[in-house]
Amino acid sequence: MNIIPYKPGDYALLTKLWGEAGLPYKSEGRDSKEKIEKEVKLNCNRFLFAVLDGKYVGAVLATHDGRKGWINRVAVLPEFQRRGIARKLVEAAEQWLDDQQIGIVACMIEGYNDESFEVFRKLGYIPFEGMRYLTKRKFPGI
Numbered sequence: 613m614n615i616i617p618y619k620p621g622d623y624a625l626l627t628k629l630w631g632e633a634g635l636p637y638k639s640e641g642r643d644s645k646e647k648i649e650k651e652v653k654l655n656c657n658r659f660l661f662a663v664l665d666g667k668y669v670g671a672v673l674a675t676h677d678g679r680k681g682w683i684n685r686v687a688v689l690p691e692f693q694r695r696g697i698a699r700k701l702v703e704a705a706e707q708w709l710d711d712q713q714i715g716i717v718a719c720m721i722e723g724y725n726d727e728s729f730e731v732f733r734k735l736g737y738i739p740f741e742g743m744r745y746l747t748k749r750k751f752p753g754i
């Protein structure tokens with residue numbers, strides 16, 4: 613399996629993968645084609661695919677703000693899950709963040725997603741109790 617970077621124009625591959633993995637995303641907001649294709653050009657982002665025998669089977673978006681790194685939108689096609697693909701994607705994302713001198717990596721998991729919560733625990737992420745998540749949004753679907 614190869615881990616390869618997202619190239620401009622790969623948006624349809626990414627959203628197909630998210631859809632097939634059942635990952636909700638903000639198609640009219642920060643996950644829109646315009647936003648993703650713009651973000652991927654920034655030095656603070658690294659979007660990766662897992663490719664197996666030429667098939668795009670997984671993806672992750674790694675981002676940082678110069679202070680903290682984030683693992684976003686990790687997804688693996690259902691028929692390729694439980695084979696260590698998410699682990700490889702997340703480790704590649706972490707390596708890139710480490711190369712950017714980012715020493716803390718975080719992820720946010722929606723309350724319903726117990727499976728993903730377990731996956732990240734197994735990948736070494738420690739739940740941070742007592743945190744409240746607040747946002748201010750330009751529009752609801754952003």
Ligand SMILES: CC(C)(COP(=O)(O)OP(=O)(O)OC[C@H]1O[C@@H](n2cnc3c(N)ncnc32)[C@H](O)[C@@H]1OP(=O)(O)O)[C@@H](O)C(=O)NCCC(=O)NCCS
Pocket residue numbers: 633634635685686687688689692693694695696697698699700720721722725727728730731732734735
């Ligand atoms: C979450 C997801 C990306 C995991 O992908 P994956 O390739 O199956 O994960 P891996 O095979 O790399 O597994 C990593 C670890 O988590 C464990 N794991 C995987 N799926 C699990 C599950 N459903 N429940 C509990 N543990 C699980 C694996 O056993 C492995 O642990 P180990 O190395 O100690 O054995 C995949 O289930 C998915 O795409 N889900 C839908 C989209 C989603 O919810 N994404 C997360 C958004 S925050």
